[in-house]
Amino acid sequence: MRKIVFSVVPCLALSVIVSTVWACNISELSVHRYEGNGHYYMAVPGKFTWAEAQEQVWEVAQIMAMPGFSANLASLTSAGENDFVWTSLGTEVSHFWLGGKQTSETSEPAGAWSWVDNDVWDYSNWFTPAEPNDAGSKQHHLSFWGGPQGQWMDVRDNWGGIKGFVVEFSPAAVPLPAPVLLLASGILGLVAIRRGCSK
Numbered sequence: 001m002r003k004i005v006f007s008v009v010p011c012l013a014l015s016v017i018v019s020t021v022w023a024c025n026i027s028e029l030s031v032h033r034y035e036g037n038g039h040y041y042m043a044v045p046g047k048f049t050w051a052e053a054q055e056q057v058w059e060v061a062q063i064m065a066m067p068g069f070s071a072n073l074a075s076l077t078s079a080g081e082n083d084f085v086w087t088s089l090g091t092e093v094s095h096f097w098l099g100g101k102q103t104s105e106t107s108e109p110a111g112a113w114s115w116v117d118n119d120v121w122d123y124s125n126w127f128t129p130a131e132p133n134d135a136g137s138k139q140h141h142l143s144f145w146g147g148p149q150g151q152w153m154d155v156r157d158n159w160g161g162i163k164g165f166v167v168e169f170s171p172a173a174v175p176l177p178a179p180v181l182l183l184a185s186g187i188l189g190l191v192a193i194r195r196g197c198s199k
Helices: 020-026 050-064 079-089 179-197
Strands: 002-005 030-034 039-045 069-073 096-102 113-115 141-146 151-155 164-171
Touching (some): 020 050, 030 079, 039 050, 050 164, 069 096, 096 151
Parallel strands (some): 096 164
Antiparallel strands (some): 141 151
């Protein structure tokens, strides 16, 4: 297992996009690479709805500035990937959002699940027999439950027990801006972040 800690490499106008304090904290989080697919994962603590977490993923991606990679809430499509993320990020990611959502209520509770990045949903790791249960007929989003194998549970989008979200960085399908533009934007953002962190 390779543990990679990225230094701050921000993007253009980062001080406008997110608060400087939050940006400085995000840059200190560990990012872990899974050799099975070449993707990177990180846990971002905080209180978010599922929709808010998916929006925040974009901001995290700007802060981490990983050229050639796109970011989403994590899609865990195999036992190997799930185990890696759970063990690498630690049990503190219990009750962290993942990238699963239920697109239809016609097949409750276990049907019509999909990944936010459109990966095929052909693997699951529910906390059985209790999950999924669609309690209150409103549990349409996925989070880690816990247990020894990083099992899952379905919860409401605004469930108050959520403690953060897991980000997955995967190779981008769309080419990123030219290296010169990327370097220039990173330098501008770095100056803004350093000024903010030194206050």
